[in-house]
Amino acid sequence: MKKSLTIGVAAGVMTLLGITSYQAIAYVTQVAPASSAAVSMPVKAFEVDPTWVKEGTPNFRATEFFKSHDGKTSSGIFECDGPSTFEWHYQLDETIYVLDGGVDIEYQGKRFSLKPGETAFFRAGTSALWHVPKGIRKTWTLHDAGKPARGLAKLLG
Structure with missing residues (x-):
């Protein structure tokens, strides 16, 4: 029982680590670059x-x-x-x-x-x-x- 609980907790931690890593990689690779100049964006009808x-x-x-x-x-x-x-x-x-x-x-x-x-x-x-x-x-x-x-x-x- 104790071994099963330990394995379950470890699996949960690994899953959360995997999801967090995926989200961080997706953010870093897909986020827009930081601004280097002003951009004009007029409102449109x-x-x-x-x-x-x-x-x-x-x-x-x-x-x-x-x-x-x-x-x-x-x-x-x-x-x-x-x-x-x-x-x-x-x-x-x-x-x-x-x-x-x-x-x-x-x-x-x-x-x-x-x-x-x-x-x-x-x-x-x-x-x-x-x-x-x-x-x-x-x-x-x-x-x-x-x-x-x-x-x-x-x-x-």
């Missing part, structure tokens, strides 16, 4: 499903300025003109930080407003109603936690 737009004619613009080597995390800038009201559907977990303007949001039965310097988190598989009175400029970070984590979040949530 993009379309959303027209059924999402409830009022107004929002002009959506965005640019992605970071994507992790494994594709599970990305960050960027988003802009939208108001007045407009639209429903946003979250495919991945998203954290935002408002840079300019503001928004009134209805999300999971709650109403709140965000202004410059404020942040909010939205879970994958949910949606929110956004009312942009004049305009908003925000950063976003998307994170794919994976199916097991999303399933557990739904159970606990």
Whole structure:
């Protein structure tokens, strides 16, 4: 029994060491090189499903300025003109930080407003109603936690 336990623990440690080594090698070999100069990345117009737009004619613009080597995390800038009201559907977990303007949001039965310097988190598989009175400029970070984590979040949530 003691020998089996020792072998099991050793196998677990070796597995964790292997996974950690693989992740480190993947990161080092696939990560983008460090910046050596400034890069201009203007925001570009993009379309959303027209059924999402409830009022107004929002002009959506965005640019992605970071994507992790494994594709599970990305960050960027988003802009939208108001007045407009639209429903946003979250495919991945998203954290935002408002840079300019503001928004009134209805999300999971709650109403709140965000202004410059404020942040909010939205879970994958949910949606929110956004009312942009004049305009908003925000950063976003998307994170794919994976199916097991999303399933557990739904159970606990």
